[in-house]
Amino acid sequence: MNPNLTVIDHPLLQHKLTYVRSADTTTDNFRRLVREIASMMVYEATRELSTELIEITTPVASCRAPVISGKKLCLVSILRAGNGMLDGMIELLPGARVGHIGLYRDPATLQPVEYYFKVPEDIEERQVIVIDPMLATGNSACAALSRLKEEGVSSLSFVCLLAAPEGLAALAAAHPDVPVMTAAVDSHLNEHGYIVPGLGDAGDRLFGTK
Ligand SMILES: O=P(O)(O)OC[C@H]1O[C@H](OP(=O)(O)OP(=O)(O)O)[C@H](O)[C@@H]1O
Ligand SMILES: O=c1cc[nH]c(=O)[nH]1
Numbered sequence: 321m322n323p324n325l326t327v328i329d330h331p332l333l334q335h336k337l338t339y340v341r342s343a344d345t346t347t348d349n350f351r352r353l354v355r356e357i358a359s360m361m362v363y364e365a366t367r368e369l370s371t372e373l374i375e376i377t378t379p380v381a382s383c384r385a386p387v388i389s390g391k392k393l394c395l396v397s398i399l400r401a402g403n404g405m406l407d408g409m410i411e412l413l414p415g416a417r418v419g420h421i422g423l424y425r426d427p428a429t430l431q432p433v434e435y436y437f438k439v440p441e442d443i444e445e446r447q448v449i450v451i452d453p454m455l456a457t458g459n460s461a462c463a464a465l466s467r468l469k470e471e472g473v474s475s476l477s478f479v480c481l482l483a484a485p486e487g488l489a490a491l492a493a494a495h496p497d498v499p500v501m502t503a504a505v506d507s508h509l510n511e512h513g514y515i516v517p518g519l520g521d522a523g524d525r526l527f528g529t530k
């Protein structure tokens with residue numbers, strides 16, 4: 321097992337994930353559930369943030385209490401489907417900056433095609449959490465992480481809802497320095513590169529485009 325991999329198997333999250341997977345779930349419920357799961361995943365994704373003690377006064381006494389310190393955060397959403405997770409995460413991280421990488425997967429080659437890239441100017445100084453619900457072949461995630469490293473980012477993690485073993489292996493080979501968090505590791509990819517059992521096409525289900 322990849323030492324960089326964390327599977328978040330909290331029962332509440334797993335319950336919601338079951339309904340995300342179900343083909344009977346409507347677009348509005350799918351969107352809401354993805355947002356809710358992403359909020360829960362923030363706790364694991366930010367577990368290693370450093371803190372420092374500051375002096376405060378409660379109504380009862382003065383004390384030293386922890387606040388987040390160190391590098392500032394940036395969430396980077398891989399379009400389109402990453403935006404389904406972004407809203408849930410930003411609710412708990414209102415001060416975080418946000419970048420977007422537009423990638424679509426060519427259905428014939430399963431290679432990612434970049435069509436948009438916009439990140440904060442000071443991204444190399446930030447701790448970056450890349451988000452995309454699906455890690456299938458891993459080609460999109462690997463390309464996004466490489467692109468961010470080209471921009472000088474050194475502190476990176478990747479958060480998804482579902483991962484295929486093939487994608488996890490690709491990510492571990494190309495970016496062994498990047499911690500990966502997922503809500504589940506599924507069985508395999510089918511002949512079209514879709515995760516089995518998966519949840520279908522995350523972008524289409526989030527935005528109702530099919
Ligand atoms: O690991 P991979 O094999 O690269 O597949 C995963 C990618 O496929 C999906 O995006 P898609 O290309 O469908 O774009 P969309 O978000 O615009 O629907 C998904 O959101 C990932 O970005
Ligand atoms: O199963 C998959 C694989 C790639 N992209 C998706 O949206 N779903």
Ligand SMILES: [Mg+2]
Binds near residue numbers: 522523524
């Ligand atoms: Mg899609």
